[in-house]
Amino acid sequence: MEAKKKFYQTDAFRMFMGKYGIGVVLVFMIVAIAIMKPRFIYPSNILNVLTQISVNCLIAYGMCLCITTGGIDLAVGSQLALVSVLLGQFIVLREMSLFPAIILSLAAATLFGFINGVLVAKFDMAAFVVTIATQLIIRSIAQIISDGKGMSLATPEFKAIYSGTLVGIPYPIIYMILISIVMYILMHWTKFGRYVFAVGGNVNAAIASGVNVFWTKTLCYTISGLLAGIAGVIFTSKTGSAQSNVGLAYETDAVAACVLGGTSFAGGISTAPGVLLGAIIIGCIYNGMNFLNIGSYYQYMTKGVIIIFAVLLDMVINKKNR
Amino acid sequence: MKKRMLATIMTAAMVLSLVGCGAAKEAAAPAADAPAPAATEEAAPAPAEEAAEAAVEAVGGDVNGDGKIIVGYISKNTVDVFHATLNGAAEERLNSLVADGTITEWTGILDGNTDAAKQCDLAQDCINYPCDYVIILPAESTASDPAVTSMADAGIGVIVVNSATDSTDSAAMAFAGSDDVYAGELMGNYVMENVPDGGVFVHCQGVIGNSAQIQRGEGMNNTIGANSSWTNAADVPCDWDASKAVNTVDDYLAQYGDDLKAVICDNDDMSSAAQTECNAKGRTDIVCIGVDGNQGPLQMVKEGTLGATVLQDGAGQVNAGIDAIVAAIKGETVEKSIMVPFVLVTSDNVDQFLN
Amino acid sequence: MGNSEYILNCEGISKAFGGTQALKDVQLHIKPGEVHALLGENGAGKSTLMKCVIGLVKQDTGTMEFEGKPYQANGPVDALNCGISMIHQELNPEPHLTVAESIFLKRENTKGFLLDKKAQNKRCEDLLSKFEVPYTAKTKMKELTLAQVQMVEIIKAVSCDSRLIIMDEPTSSLDSTETDHLFEVIRDLKAKGVAIIYISHRMEEIFEICDRVSVFRNGTYVDSRDMEGVTRDELISMMVGRDVKSVFPKVDCEIGETVFKVDKISGKGFHDISFEVHAGEILGLSGLVGSGRSETMRAIFGLDPLESGTMYLEGKEITNKSPRDSIKKGICMVNEDRKNYGLCLLRSIRENISLPNLPAKQKGFLLNQKREKKEVGEVAKKLTVKCASLEHNGFSLSGGNQQKVVLAKWIMANPKVLILDEPTRGVDVGAKSDIHTLMCEFAAKGMAVIMISSELPEVMGMSDRILVYHEGTINGEVSRKEILANAITQENILQMAFGQR
Numbered sequence A: 001m002e003a004k005k006k007f008y009q010t011d012a013f014r015m016f017m018g019k020y021g022i023g024v025v026l027v028f029m030i031v032a033i034a035i036m037k038p039r040f041i042y043p044s045n046i047l048n049v050l051t052q053i054s055v056n057c058l059i060a061y062g063m064c065l066c067i068t069t070g071g072i073d074l075a076v077g078s079q080l081a082l083v084s085v086l087l088g089q090f091i092v093l094r095e096m097s098l099f100p101a102i103i104l105s106l107a108a109a110t111l112f113g114f115i116n117g118v119l120v121a122k123f124d125m126a127a128f129v130v131t132i133a134t135q136l137i138i139r140s141i142a143q144i145i146s147d148g149k150g151m152s153l154a155t156p157e158f159k160a161i162y163s164g165t166l167v168g169i170p171y172p173i174i175y176m177i178l179i180s181i182v183m184y185i186l187m188h189w190t191k192f193g194r195y196v197f198a199v200g201g202n203v204n205a206a207i208a209s210g211v212n213v214f215w216t217k218t219l220c221y222t223i224s225g226l227l228a229g230i231a232g233v234i235f236t237s238k239t240g241s242a243q244s245n246v247g248l249a250y251e252t253d254a255v256a257a258c259v260l261g262g263t264s265f266a267g268g269i270s271t272a273p274g275v276l277l278g279a280i281i282i283g284c285i286y287n288g289m290n291f292l293n294i295g296s297y298y299q300y301m302t303k304g305v306i307i308i309f310a311v312l313l314d315m316v317i318n319k320k321n322r
Numbered sequence B: 001m002k003k004r005m006l007a008t009i010m011t012a013a014m015v016l017s018l019v020g021c022g023a024a025k026e027a028a029a030p031a032a033d034a035p036a037p038a039a040t041e042e043a044a045p046a047p048a049e050e051a052a053e054a055a056v057e058a059v060g061g062d063v064n065g066d067g068k069i070i071v072g073y074i075s076k077n078t079v080d081v082f083h084a085t086l087n088g089a090a091e092e093r094l095n096s097l098v099a100d101g102t103i104t105e106w107t108g109i110l111d112g113n114t115d116a117a118k119q120c121d122l123a124q125d126c127i128n129y130p131c132d133y134v135i136i137l138p139a140e141s142t143a144s145d146p147a148v149t150s151m152a153d154a155g156i157g158v159i160v161v162n163s164a165t166d167s168t169d170s171a172a173m174a175f176a177g178s179d180d181v182y183a184g185e186l187m188g189n190y191v192m193e194n195v196p197d198g199g200v201f202v203h204c205q206g207v208i209g210n211s212a213q214i215q216r217g218e219g220m221n222n223t224i225g226a227n228s229s230w231t232n233a234a235d236v237p238c239d240w241d242a243s244k245a246v247n248t249v250d251d252y253l254a255q256y257g258d259d260l261k262a263v264i265c266d267n268d269d270m271s272s273a274a275q276t277e278c279n280a281k282g283r284t285d286i287v288c289i290g291v292d293g294n295q296g297p298l299q300m301v302k303e304g305t306l307g308a309t310v311l312q313d314g315a316g317q318v319n320a321g322i323d324a325i326v327a328a329i330k331g332e333t334v335e336k337s338i339m340v341p342f343v344l345v346t347s348d349n350v351d352q353f354l355n
Numbered sequence C: 001m002g003n004s005e006y007i008l009n010c011e012g013i014s015k016a017f018g019g020t021q022a023l024k025d026v027q028l029h030i031k032p033g034e035v036h037a038l039l040g041e042n043g044a045g046k047s048t049l050m051k052c053v054i055g056l057v058k059q060d061t062g063t064m065e066f067e068g069k070p071y072q073a074n075g076p077v078d079a080l081n082c083g084i085s086m087i088h089q090e091l092n093p094e095p096h097l098t099v100a101e102s103i104f105l106k107r108e109n110t111k112g113f114l115l116d117k118k119a120q121n122k123r124c125e126d127l128l129s130k131f132e133v134p135y136t137a138k139t140k141m142k143e144l145t146l147a148q149v150q151m152v153e154i155i156k157a158v159s160c161d162s163r164l165i166i167m168d169e170p171t172s173s174l175d176s177t178e179t180d181h182l183f184e185v186i187r188d189l190k191a192k193g194v195a196i197i198y199i200s201h202r203m204e205e206i207f208e209i210c211d212r213v214s215v216f217r218n219g220t221y222v223d224s225r226d227m228e229g230v231t232r233d234e235l236i237s238m239m240v241g242r243d244v245k246s247v248f249p250k251v252d253c254e255i256g257e258t259v260f261k262v263d264k265i266s267g268k269g270f271h272d273i274s275f276e277v278h279a280g281e282i283l284g285l286s287g288l289v290g291s292g293r294s295e296t297m298r299a300i301f302g303l304d305p306l307e308s309g310t311m312y313l314e315g316k317e318i319t320n321k322s323p324r325d326s327i328k329k330g331i332c333m334v335n336e337d338r339k340n341y342g343l344c345l346l347r348s349i350r351e352n353i354s355l356p357n358l359p360a361k362q363k364g365f366l367l368n369q370k371r372e373k374k375e376v377g378e379v380a381k382k383l384t385v386k387c388a389s390l391e392h393n394g395f396s397l398s399g400g401n402q403q404k405v406v407l408a409k410w411i412m413a414n415p416k417v418l419i420l421d422e423p424t425r426g427v428d429v430g431a432k433s434d435i436h437t438l439m440c441e442f443a444a445k446g447m448a449v450i451m452i453s454s455e456l457p458e459v460m461g462m463s464d465r466i467l468v469y470h471e472g473t474i475n476g477e478v479s480r481k482e483i484l485a486n487a488i489t490q491e492n493i494l495q496m497a498f499g500q501r
Helices: A011-020 A022-036 A043-068 A076-093 A098-122 A127-146 A156-163 A171-188 A191-201 A203-208 A213-239 A250-260 A272-291 A296-317 B002-032 B036-043 B048-058 B081-099 B116-128 B145-153 B180-194 B211-222 B242-259 B268-280 B295-303 B314-329 C046-053 C076-082 C099-103 C117-129 C146-159 C176-191 C203-209 C232-240 C293-301 C323-329 C338-342 C349-361 C369-382 C399-413 C429-444 C456-462 C480-484 C490-497
Strands: B070-074 B105-110 B133-136 B157-162 B174-177 B199-205 B230-237 B260-265 B287-289 B309-311 B337-339 B343-345 C008-017 C020-030 C035-039 C061-066 C084-087 C164-168 C195-199 C212-217 C220-226 C258-267 C270-278 C282-286 C308-313 C316-318 C331-334 C417-421 C448-452 C465-470 C473-479
Touching (some): A011 A022, A011 A272, A022 A272, A043 A076, A043 A171, A043 A191, A043 A213, A043 A250, A076 A098, A098 A127, A156 A171, A156 A213, A171 A191, A171 A213, A191 A203, A191 C349, A203 A213, A203 C338, A213 B116, A250 A272, A250 A296, A272 A296, B070 B081, B070 B116, B081 B105, B081 B295, B081 B314, B105 B116, B116 B133, B116 B145, B133 B145, B145 B157, B157 B314, B174 B314, B180 B211, B180 B260, B180 B287, B180 B309, B199 B211, B199 B268, B230 B242, B242 B268, B260 B268, B268 B287, B268 B309, B295 B309, B314 B337, C008 C046, C020 C046, C020 C061, C035 C046, C046 C061, C046 C164, C046 C195, C076 C084, C084 C146, C099 C117, C099 C146, C146 C176, C176 C195, C203 C232, C212 C232, C258 C293, C270 C293, C270 C308, C270 C448, C270 C473, C282 C293, C282 C429, C282 C456, C282 C490, C293 C323, C293 C331, C293 C448, C331 C399, C338 C399, C349 C399, C369 C399, C399 C429, C429 C456, C465 C490, C473 C480, C473 C490
Parallel strands (some): B070 B105, B133 B157, B157 B174, B199 B230, B199 B260, B260 B287, C020 C220, C035 C195, C035 C212, C164 C195, C282 C448, C282 C465, C331 C417, C417 C448
Antiparallel strands (some): B309 B343, C008 C061, C212 C220, C258 C270, C258 C308, C308 C316
């Protein structure tokens, strides 16, 4: 026992596994699927999977912040719909140019995120209840604005937001990389990130350490709203249609990505790269299951089983930390 | 030590569960059509001496030239009754095409989840698969359009089934469907014929924004909506959901009482549930009608508890779509737009549609 | 190998957690009807050994014998069935259960499938009557004080016919009357032949109640002695392996200007409190638990609202609406409730230490993590925080080290006034002495230190001045001079705490 430590017994390795052990799951999954369907790891399919996950990944980052503070943001799907509808109104009906239209739409999503945050942080209401309520309100607003109708939003310049490429890499992947970097810095290199972890880990200790809990929580929901808004722009460009019935149940995949990425529902623990890994795993599950010809009725079950096992695995790896 | 082992076992279990589901499916497929392996082996590998022959076949068949003919199937969803029937018909037909060697393989039913964005993702998956032909049942007329165009751009023969997307005419190889406006008109006319005095009716809508919802509503407005002896109490968004239709019936019965004469629903899951509710309240005089021709409502028509329903021949649509693929493989000309008519089903003709 | 003299025999017990050897070939022998103290610094292996005994962890090697038979529990319930129960330091009562439900949890009286509450309550009342307690079988657990909850645990142990009861720091949250009552109960149990393993850091108590003592150090067994004939200094040097010159390392330093002053402040649990504290001074607050000491400090720090009165920092009037305000102004507080208000145990030691000090570590928008690591490393080293790495989370630390981490974060903030609420509660002797030394260093640097302590020797040994609380007001003030001159004794202070002048 006292002899030389194997590499997997070292502290650094354990800590790495504690944070990113889920990556091992991902590698196993990719290898297993690739053995059965080599086309799964063709570059074209990899770019395809990464493009597909971009919307979920952005939503998941915001979700992760909220879950880390001990809350949740269930209004993200409706935010998507709101942004989609607003883009239609601004670009098609008001004939605004692209940039201001996007900024205004994002501002609306951010504002609703802020309202979520104030309700949760100021009045200490349960995040679950608040965001379920605002989810309904936001979707209703989107339906009122659009009168329930969809409209085509397929101008080439707007479509380019989703389908454009830079040196062969689709734009959505580039947005995702940029936002991943920003989120990594925000969560792990700023005061705000530390406060988020402290508030989620032990709110009383955070208060006693001089953390402004109100602003920390409010900012989390505001950022979540903004990210859902950006996801909404990408989403709308993807479908080329502005309508209010989109984004239903999108929060589920975002929560799943967070959980797979090691975000603790008890609050206080999460990492930005973990969320990215979680989103990639979800993407691989969808894409891989289609490649493997798994019947759609089995797909939900497979997804559920993988999530449960991934979380169990995470708990086993991290048991010593409890 | 124990923990690490447990961790390893769990990882293995996860991967296995994924692989297992795949394997189960793959194992099931050949078992279902026993003579398949021989046929596939003849068709799939195209060695040098057969190359010339294969090339002739490939004129209309193997679009991407990889020696295989693969058909993709992007469903609208796999949960509502109408689409379940439709998917079932597709599954049966495509399995038999694999069995007789017309096509090499097909993707299985890809679940579009009634989500246009999901369908766009699935379209990318089909391109990467790589499929030669893809059947798609769009969730949305506008939002699902990129799925159709992106596949068409990749050279895939796209067959749009059930409802059209914006650029179906220009991009798709064929469209097989029915005219939803006509279905709406059938409903409106049926109600006016059966309640000649007119009165109040209520409209249970599908998910707002779906093309079927929009067009059926349009047909309804063209007929009964334009008739001065009828008043539309409300267009109620019921999301294709039978229980919401029942709630609607209760609400408007309470409000209008005997003046309520008819309930027009965008699908017949809702209309049959609405009729059952009316009957239970002793209002068998209220006429409820919807579109689709699912087995439940048909059974009610047979029993006489439901006056009529408008049958959308989903199986006919999907078979017409697959016929188009078979024709293309054989190098025959493919009809661009195949219309499968709606049928008004009453007690007179119900037997021919009941399974 | 059975030796009938002992009720519990542990031989050659070893246990490793991951890479750390928590127990190395340890032995323990307990006689029936004795109160046996376990002594050792935190992390010496006492808790781990006890966890082995009640089956919470399984030893790697070694055997145990209970009442002459080989014994190995698979968990606390199993141990309870064998006749061994443990009263934990931190009690987690289920607040909505009644006393009876709590005592008979998992062995309820039943009539068929149904609970027989009546019979259960009757049985419970019978038990309670033997212990002269001021509550009934139907009282809800949430209505009880900590001391009463503890008594419920003891009654539960007795009702299970336990022949060996392990008490882990039973007096850590009791005041002295409650402690006296507990000791009566212990003596009672002893008379009935029940053996008690008594874990405590409070020497006075051990000398008062225990018959024998076993000392542990660093996961090894040092020795066992009869309490008669052993001295405090001997025990301490056995525990720490080095001589502790004096129990309290108080250094007298120059007392400067008034730094902080409160004038007639009132709030929930205290009223009309006025005092001032000077630079370089350690002001001790004594009194019974619940007499308003902690409440006053919480209000000053901004955790609770202040109802009236004024506060002055360096001559200027201030108000503290939140801890944030006070920290900015230079008033910091180490809370008595370490688990809830001290640390975020899920996060790393480094993050915990720098949490209140982040604004100073920013480089533009980003944190200067390099500087942070360096500075946190320095302060942790200075405070001798024992940990494998600063990246480990708070759960990996012993109580004493957790407390040092809390201290470290406030030292880094370099406050003008440092409030310490029970800074050495549940902390082992070594760390305790370290913390005392640090307090003197802070004072020497010109900080004004306010210390709340329920341990009279600590207050008397460390303070330049002592304020004694009684029922929400200050009932007396004692200076160090008076203590050194023996003009004031522990007894005098206790009398003040009980309301006499």
